[in-house]
Amino acid sequence: MSVPAEREPATSAPVPALEVRGLVKHYPGVKALDGVDLVVRQHEVLGLAGENGAGKSTLLKALVGLVTPDAGEIYVRGGAVKLRSVVEAANHGIGMVFQEQSLVPNLTAAENILLGSEGAAVRRGVYRWDVMRRLAQEQLDKIGSKIDPLARTDTLSFADRQMVEIAKVLRIEQRSQHPPVIILDEPTSVLESKEIDTLFAQIRRLREFASVVFVSHRLDEVLDVCDRVTVLRGGQSVGEVATAGAVPRELHRMMIGSTGSDDHYHENAAEPVEAEQPRLSVRGLSGKSFRDIDLDVAAGEIVAIVGVHGSGREDVCRALFGIEPTSAGEIRMDGKKISLPNTRAACAAGIGYVPAERKIEGMVGPMSVAENMTLTKQKARCAGPFVVPKKQAGLVDRWIERLSIRTPTRDTAIQRLSGGNQQKVVLARWLIGGDIRLLLLDHPTRGLDIGARSEVYRLMRELAASGVATVLLADSLEEAIGMADRILVMNDGRVATEVGCPSGGKPSPLDLVKEMV
Amino acid sequence: MPLIALVGLVVALTVADPDFLTLRSLTAVSRTAAPLIVLAAGATLIVLCGGIDLSIAALASLSTVLLALWLPDLGGLATPVVIAVAAAIGAVQGLAHVLLRIPSFIVTLGGMSILSAVALVVSGAGTVRVVDDSTVKWLELYVAGYVPMSAAMALLVVALIAAVVKATPLHSWISATGYSESAARLAGTPVDLVKIGAFCVSGACAGFAAVMLVSRQFSGGPTMADNLLLPAVAAIVVGGTAITGGHGSLWRSLAGALVVTLLRVGLPIVGVPSAYEQILYGVIIVVAVALTLDWSKVSIIK
Numbered sequence: 001m002s003v004p005a006e007r008e009p010a011t012s013a014p015v016p017a018l019e020v021r022g023l024v025k026h027y028p029g030v031k032a033l034d035g036v037d038l039v040v041r042q043h044e045v046l047g048l049a050g051e052n053g054a055g056k057s058t059l060l061k062a063l064v065g066l067v068t069p070d071a072g073e074i075y076v077r078g079g080a081v082k083l084r085s086v087v088e089a090a091n092h093g094i095g096m097v098f099q100e101q102s103l104v105p106n107l108t109a110a111e112n113i114l115l116g117s118e119g120a121a122v123r124r125g126v127y128r129w130d131v132m133r134r135l136a137q138e139q140l141d142k143i144g145s146k147i148d149p150l151a152r153t154d155t156l157s158f159a160d161r162q163m164v165e166i167a168k169v170l171r172i173e174q175r176s177q178h179p180p181v182i183i184l185d186e187p188t189s190v191l192e193s194k195e196i197d198t199l200f201a202q203i204r205r206l207r208e209f210a211s212v213v214f215v216s217h218r219l220d221e222v223l224d225v226c227d228r229v230t231v232l233r234g235g236q237s238v239g240e241v242a243t244a245g246a247v248p249r250e251l252h253r254m255m256i257g258s259t260g261s262d263d264h265y266h267e268n269a270a271e272p273v274e275a276e277q278p279r280l281s282v283r284g285l286s287g288k289s290f291r292d293i294d295l296d297v298a299a300g301e302i303v304a305i306v307g308v309h310g311s312g313r314e315d316v317c318r319a320l321f322g323i324e325p326t327s328a329g330e331i332r333m334d335g336k337k338i339s340l341p342n343t344r345a346a347c348a349a350g351i352g353y354v355p356a357e358r359k360i361e362g363m364v365g366p367m368s369v370a371e372n373m374t375l376t377k378q379k380a381r382c383a384g385p386f387v388v389p390k391k392q393a394g395l396v397d398r399w400i401e402r403l404s405i406r407t408p409t410r411d412t413a414i415q416r417l418s419g420g421n422q423q424k425v426v427l428a429r430w431l432i433g434g435d436i437r438l439l440l441l442d443h444p445t446r447g448l449d450i451g452a453r454s455e456v457y458r459l460m461r462e463l464a465a466s467g468v469a470t471v472l473l474a475d476s477l478e479e480a481i482g483m484a485d486r487i488l489v490m491n492d493g494r495v496a497t498e499v500g501c502p503s504g505g506k507p508s509p510l511d512l513v514k515e516m517v
Numbered sequence: 518m519p520l521i522a523l524v525g526l527v528v529a530l531t532v533a534d535p536d537f538l539t540l541r542s543l544t545a546v547s548r549t550a551a552p553l554i555v556l557a558a559g560a561t562l563i564v565l566c567g568g569i570d571l572s573i574a575a576l577a578s579l580s581t582v583l584l585a586l587w588l589p590d591l592g593g594l595a596t597p598v599v600i601a602v603a604a605a606i607g608a609v610q611g612l613a614h615v616l617l618r619i620p621s622f623i624v625t626l627g628g629m630s631i632l633s634a635v636a637l638v639v640s641g642a643g644t645v646r647v648v649d650d651s652t653v654k655w656l657e658l659y660v661a662g663y664v665p666m667s668a669a670m671a672l673l674v675v676a677l678i679a680a681v682v683k684a685t686p687l688h689s690w691i692s693a694t695g696y697s698e699s700a701a702r703l704a705g706t707p708v709d710l711v712k713i714g715a716f717c718v719s720g721a722c723a724g725f726a727a728v729m730l731v732s733r734q735f736s737g738g739p740t741m742a743d744n745l746l747l748p749a750v751a752a753i754v755v756g757g758t759a760i761t762g763g764h765g766s767l768w769r770s771l772a773g774a775l776v777v778t779l780l781r782v783g784l785p786i787v788g789v790p791s792a793y794e795q796i797l798y799g800v801i802i803v804v805a806v807a808l809t810l811d812w813s814k815v816s817i818i819k
Contacts, residue, residue, distance in 0.1 A: 323703070347705035355703050364693045364700050366763060371689040375704040378686050386684045429704060 015078040017042045017211040018063070018094065018181045023072035025058055025235075031449075032058040033069065034235035040181060045203055045212040047226030047243070049219060051255055051476055055235040056215055060185055063213075064096045065089040077178060093176035095169035096183040103161055103168075105154035110136035112153055113168045117175075139167040142209075143202055159195035162187060166202065170210075182206060183213040188221055189309045200225045219248045220513075231255055234450060264454060265482030269461040270503045273301045273485055277335055279469040280438050282320070285329030289315045290493040293329065297438065297469040302460065304472040304484035304501070308516050312493040314356070317440050317473055321353040322346040333437060347376055350437035352430030354444050356473070358419070362426045365415035369407050370396040372414045372425050377433030399428045403459065420452025427459060438469045445475050457483060477509040489515040519756045519772035526779045534786045540663060542782075547668035548733070550778040552577070552726040554671040554771055556745055557752040558678060559607075559722025561770040562715040564753055567695040567762025568621030570716065572610060572628035573723045573749060576603055577742035579636035580727030584653070585645035585737030593652040600724035606632070607720020611713035621716075629746075636739035644738045647731060656732040667729045672771075674725065678718065679767040687711070695762025747798040752777045754805040777801070 020038040024031070033055045040046050050056050061067035063074070065083035073080050076092045083089045103112045113136045114121050121132035136149035145163045153161060172180050184203070188196050203225050206212050216222055222229055223243050231239040231254040239254040278296035285293040290312035297303045305313040318324040320331065322340035331338055338349050346353070355361035363372050373396050374381050381392040396410045403424045407417050414422055423444060430436045441460070445453040460483060464470055474480035480487055481501060489496045489512055496515045499507050531538045556573050563570045580603045587595040606628075614624045647653075658666045682688050690711050693701035702708050726745075731737050756773030758765025780801075785791060 321703075343702055343705050344707060353703060355700075360697065361699050361703050364696045364763075366696055367689065367692055371692070372704075374686075375689055375693055375701070375706055382686065387686055387688075 014042055016040055016075070017077060017179065018213075019075040019078075020059070020063070021073045021075070023059065023062060023074070024070045025055075025062065025067060026070055031235050033062070033072075035072070036232065036235065037237045038230055039240075040211050040213055041228075042179060042211055043207055043209075044227045045207055045214055045225055047222035047229035048213055048215045048232065049222050049229055049251060049255055050232035054232040054255070056232055057185070058235075059232070060096060060183055060213075060215065063089065063094055063181075063183060076181075090172040091175050093172055093178050093180040094183070095172040095180060096185060097162070097165045097169055097187060098185060103153050103164060105152075107153055108150050109140075109147055109153055109156065109164045109167075110149035112164055113139050113149070113171065115168070117171045119174065136167070139170055142170055143167055143205065157195075159191055159198060162191070162199065163202070166206075179210050181211045181213065183215070185215050187214075188216055188218065196221070219251055223248060223251075264450075264457070265479070266454075266458050266461045267482065267503045269458070269465070270485070271300065271465055273298050279334055280320075280471070281332040281335075283330050283332075285316070285319065285326055285331065287312075287315055287319050287324055287326045290319075290490070293495055295471075295488065295495075297471060299437075299467045299469050300464050301485050302464050302470040302472055302483055303486045303488060304474050304480035305488045305490055306474065306477060306480050306512055306516065307490035307496075310492075311490040311516070313473055313490045314442065316490070317353075317442050317471060320346070320438075320440055320471065321351060323353075350435050351440065352376075352436050352438070353440045354423070354426055354430075354442060356443040356446055358423060358426065358446070359415075363414050363422055366413055368411045369400070369405070369414050369417070369425055370410040373399060373428050373432060376429050377435075380432050380434070395432055399432055403428055404455075418452070420448045420455060423448065423452070423456060424459070427456075431463075436463075436468055438471070439463065440471045442473045443475050444472070445479065477512055481506050481509065481512075487512065491516055519769055519776060522755070522776050523772055523779070526776060526783065530779065530783045530786055533783070537783075537786065544659075544663065544665055544668075546775075546778055546782055548665040549782065550774055551665065551667035551671040552729045552742070553745055553748055553752060553778060554668075554774040555674050555722050555726040555729065556742075556749040557756075557770040557774045558671075558675045558767050559719035560749055561753050561756075561758055561765065561767050562678070562682075562691065563621065563712075563719050564758055564760060565691050565695050565762060565765055566712050566715050567698060568614065568712065568715075569750075569760070570607075570610075570625045570719050571622065571746065572625040572632055573719060573726075574742045574744070574746035575629040575632040575636070576606055576720060576723040577727045577730070577745065578738065578740055579603075579606075579632045579639070580724045581731050581737035581741045582636050582640040582645055582739055583737070584727055584731050585647050586639065588647055588652065589649065596653060596728050599727065600721050603724025603727070604717050604721035607723070608713055608717040610720070611716025614716065615709045615712055633739070633743070640737070640739045642739065644736050646736045650732065650735050653728060653732040656729055667732070670725075670729070674722065675767050675771050682767070691715070692763050695759075695764075697763075747795065747802070748777045748781070749774075751798050751801045751805070754802055754809060757805075757809055759809050760806050 016039045018040040020036060023033050023036045025033040036055060036059055048056055058067055062069050065085045065088050074083060081092055110132050114132055121128055121135055133149050140147055140149060143163060143166055145167065147156065147160050147163060153164065169182055187199060191199060203212055203214065214226055223246055226243050229241045229243055229251065230237055231251060233255060241251060276298065279299045280297040282293055282295040293316055307313045315324045319326050322342045322345050331340060333349050340346050370392060374392055380395055381387055393410065400407060400410060405421050405424045407421060414425055430439060445456050460470060472483055474483065484501045487499045487501045501507060556577060560570045560573050580599050583602065584595055584599045587598065591598060610624050610628045613619060614621045656667045660666055660669045682691065690706045693706055694708050694711050698708060727742065730741055752773035753770050754760055755776050756769030758769055780797060781794060784794060
């Protein structure tokens, strides 16, 4: 299988541990990978940087056999391979630590480490605990971890569990006789800074006997721990930089691309906000993961909330739509106090919500564009209790045209549209009633390509101009800075600071990051 | 698809027994099918919402007992009262499902057991005879001389519910709830009310099926409708309503109920002992679900 092809002459560089050439992967409406090239050398830590939607996760999935590419080749130590499953990838020595942890909480660390590759720990179908303990200890020793292999996984800290995951992934050494390639997908997103330091020490250790691919959207981390960085944009590799002496700004420009500078966020359409009575006024709102939130949003204003994973900003947003329960505080819309026990109440108050998980929460895939669009507002399509088909059709067609939604017909199942058009249908749902006062946008551009993003941004500007107040949980800091009139930084469930963000006076990402961690 | 099965079955049975395609046997089939159609129609709403109602047969049995017991005192009022009580029992199960966040499968499994036991206690564990059946006898009449009233009423129930669902936002609310409850909730649709409503209508249908049974058998019994649960579920899935929710319709269940009834009637004709009936239902349910599941997958990927 992994018979290395002819070795390169000894004079040139050693054969890369892993090489990807021209990888292409289409999804309906999206080209996730558009000819990606990637080289992972032996005993190096390669960083993979790129915005959401750049193709990072698709590439990683292709490397561990979860996605079959449409075209292109993958070479392991110089030999072309086809990776059809995680097991095949593991046989070639490629393993991944997944973003969502994949440990079984009520098993011991040892069981988790050996899960699926029990080897000598199982004889005649029966666990041999002493062997298991020894094998697991070997794995943990490799990474110098002091975790008790017989501790139940759910009693371990998050960082310790990540160590268990790494120990588990290293089991693939048993399968191939070569140094493994370990992929870490956003391993820092839920760690605290001290834990991150430990992890980085670990990664440097791994380099001694493995190659590491490190994925993060935080450039400072990438520059800190990696030897080299490959930047992805729009499904292509747009650059390769040695981290020694690299400038974050340069990398960043590569990630966003030149299109980013040409008023990507339609800033010239931003209108100054007239300060008057705020449309939304939140005082002292507290819930399970946030405390004492004060938030004002004026009509026509876009307020972005930024914060790391676990800062509580998603829950604040969901609380404003009546999904997440609150324990204290008051919410006023146009001065009138409202209570939001459920989503119905929020809709009635003129609040709309575009969820982050579009495919699961935002839309009903098998239902038509028309049905998805009219799910919420009944008055616009009904006479009394009855739907008037003509009225509905006219209404839906009008909005399809107005938002230039590309769909064959209004009766096409929404799951057949591209992501950007799906998102426009979800947005239209809140607009057709004509009574929308506050829009909560939870990662509205997630998974969209650059063109579709730009259209969503334009739409946001138009809505703001028409007087809709917007709360934005942006996909990236740049998006927040580009779109918002004001930015709230949340940290550990509280509002850390508030930064004005007018056109022409934008803060820098670094200013915000300081407050986030 | 269920229509093809239906026509195929009629043809096959006619070949096996040329006497089958007579007015007499067709009326008999439609009369037998009537309670099943009504039961399946109500339960279809719950399946469309992504749940299942296992208590319909037990609720119908209890309703036959209540009707037989109340007829002497209430007379003509007994029928609407029994249907209303059955609807209320359905709604209570719906409430339990929604408020306690228990899967509908468990709520109605428990409901089935409770309702069966109540029926046994109330009836004294025996058949309750109906002496004066004048107020339920109308269901035994014929429309236009040939069509059994019960069959016509079953058709009417299906048409009425289907029309109301189709003409109102209920159609998209029910589908959205069945396909993706979280998306429906976040779109602000009244998911909980829709579900409770579905259970309520399903209960009412069980009550109405009970009235049909009593009018035919001149009695009520604590296990009288129990053997209709499997056929009703079979009717829904044979009709092509996805057991996972969202996709399907009441009309499909009507066709499914006719298929199931024909199979039941046809087994003796082709010489299969009726003891094998339950095997048939079991096989039908599994095969039909396997088929419908595969279809929906294809339509999603494409």
